[in-house]
Amino acid sequence: xxxxxxxxxxxxxxxxxxxxxxWQQAMEAHGRFAARVGELGGKITxxxxxxxxxxxxxxxxxxxxxGPFTETKEALGGFYLIEARDLDHAIAIARECPAPYGGVExxxxxxxxxx
Amino acid sequence: MADSQPPxxxxxxxxxxxxxxxxxxxxxxxxxxxxxxDLDAAEECVQDAYVAALDAWARQGVPRNPAAWLTTxxxxxxxxxxxxxxxxxxxxxxxxxxxxVRDPAVPPGGVPAIGDDxxxxxxxxxxxxxxxxxQVALTLRLVCxxxxxxxxxxxxxxxxxxxxxxxxxxxxxxxxxxxYRVPELAELPDRLDAVLTVIHLLYTTGHTNxxxxxxxxxxxxxxxxxxxxxxxxxxxxxxxxAGLLALLLLTDARRATRTxxxxxxxxxxxxxRSRWDQADIAEGAALVVQALRRGRPGRxxxxxxIAAVHAEAPSYDKTDWPQLLELYDRLLIAWPxxxxxxxxxxxxxxxxxxxxxxxxxxxxxxxGRLAGYxxxxxxxxxxxxxLGRAGEALLAYQEALDLADNAAExxxxxxxxxxxxxxxxx
Numbered sequence: 338x339x340x341x342x343x344x345x346x347x348x349x350x351x352x353x354x355x356x357x358x359x360w361q362q363a364m365e366a367h368g369r370f371a372a373r374v375g376e377l378g379g380k381i382t383x384x385x386x387x388x389x390x391x392x393x394x395x396x397x398x399x400x401x402x403x404g405p406f407t408e409t410k411e412a413l414g415g416f417y418l419i420e421a422r423d424l425d426h427a428i429a430i431a432r433e434c435p436a437p438y439g440g441v442e443x444x445x446x447x448x449x450x451x452x
Numbered sequence: 453m454a455d456s457q458p459p460x461x462x463x464x465x466x467x468x469x470x471x472x473x474x475x476x477x478x479x480x481x482x483x484x485x486x487x488x489x490d491l492d493a494a495e496e497c498v499q500d501a502y503v504a505a506l507d508a509w510a511r512q513g514v515p516r517n518p519a520a521w522l523t524t525x526x527x528x529x530x531x532x533x534x535x536x537x538x539x540x541x542x543x544x545x546x547x548x549x550x551x552x553v554r555d556p557a558v559p560p561g562g563v564p565a566i567g568d569d570x571x572x573x574x575x576x577x578x579x580x581x582x583x584x585x586x587q588v589a590l591t592l593r594l595v596c597x598x599x600x601x602x603x604x605x606x607x608x609x610x611x612x613x614x615x616x617x618x619x620x621x622x623x624x625x626x627x628x629x630x631x632y633r634v635p636e637l638a639e640l641p642d643r644l645d646a647v648l649t650v651i652h653l654l655y656t657t658g659h660t661n662x663x664x665x666x667x668x669x670x671x672x673x674x675x676x677x678x679x680x681x682x683x684x685x686x687x688x689x690x691x692x693x694a695g696l697l698a699l700l701l702l703t704d705a706r707r708a709t710r711t712x713x714x715x716x717x718x719x720x721x722x723x724x725r726s727r728w729d730q731a732d733i734a735e736g737a738a739l740v741v742q743a744l745r746r747g748r749p750g751r752x753x754x755x756x757x758i759a760a761v762h763a764e765a766p767s768y769d770k771t772d773w774p775q776l777l778e779l780y781d782r783l784l785i786a787w788p789x790x791x792x793x794x795x796x797x798x799x800x801x802x803x804x805x806x807x808x809x810x811x812x813x814x815x816x817x818x819x820g821r822l823a824g825y826x827x828x829x830x831x832x833x834x835x836x837x838x839l840g841r842a843g844e845a846l847l848a849y850q851e852a853l854d855l856a857d858n859a860a861e862x863x864x865x866x867x868x869x870x871x872x873x874x875x876x877x878x
Contacts, residue, residue: 339629422548422631423630424628425639426632428581445627447544447627
């Protein structure tokens, strides 16, 4: 099995304006997604939701700044680490990943264990 | 000596190798990839096999089955180098090559599951996770064996740019684990559409070379037709494959008549129909029948059907325009593209008159997706010219002229500008 990250990019104001209910719905959708991954023959090996981008601190060289690395309308809001047979399988899984206010990006994990 | 056949002369061998390169490259490479599970390594081995053939065939004569000879040579090289330096391959993950017996991609009664890896190769090159321009470059490089320099020339980019594009795409295939396989039945329609689109794009780039001086690039056109033939042989039951091959043949049948001796563009109505290639038309028309027989035809089958109506019309005036309009209506449903809508508008102008068609053109101008598309003002200009609205026609021709790069098309539009200017100035 190959390893992939599913990176979830969404407009944060979607959750801000949707309130508690929007958040609750998203959490339930993620719960269902986690079950679906197994049904699809994949496996979740890690992942989490991130606090909003305003809580980010960026460090480049010696300089520490308030805010995310790049200001974009859709911010990285969470991620999964998954195992899948190949890219097509990973895409089939990622298609079902909830991202009501944006979308997801699939990235292969680099194998650095070989040195 | 018993084992020394009279050596084949160099010229014979050179011709045989050039022929084998054009016809068998995809087969040899696709089979070798299965051994190396690395596209670059496979390419090197195949390249070496062709070089080795130069000497071997001169000594032993040209083998009866060049593809089998080259495949064996390339695969042996691959096995040798795998034994020698396993470590070299650790940079990128190896391609995932599912076993053919487990490959559920074979449609009932369709492609034989074992024996031919060319479909795997072409579906890998045209994987939707690759950008269209990368799909095109990879298909030419890996399936057709065209050099990066030649691809760069065909697409008017520098050689380093094209080399970087090909390298990036190969790296993504390996790193993102794009499988070396034919898509499963459920994903086949979409995936096949990408393959057909790439082949069609190669054809149209060759057919109307957008920047060059000549209207046709015979090499690209022949590559595209060759690919369509190969795909037809490998997927004989796919109506859209038959449709694509038919479309290319029917369009190409008119190749010799698209320009006059001076290279000036000739419209359909000005072309000498007696010089259209009747063999291509007959083959294309027969394929259209097959493609349409299966019901719910796709966009390539419908485009081919449209091309067949034109090809079989005894003259421009005797073209069956109502049937064309019906086909365009169906095409617009199968493929709701503004370019199709524009072509349909031209047919509307023949069935219902230019006045009615101008309404459709106005809709397309408002729609905005065709902004900068030279055929929109050109079609509009022609409708206005036919209505005798010379002043408006002039403006539209001028707009089309500003957008056209191809020398033959520019010359044609400049001629039309001069033509409508005359009555306007009187």
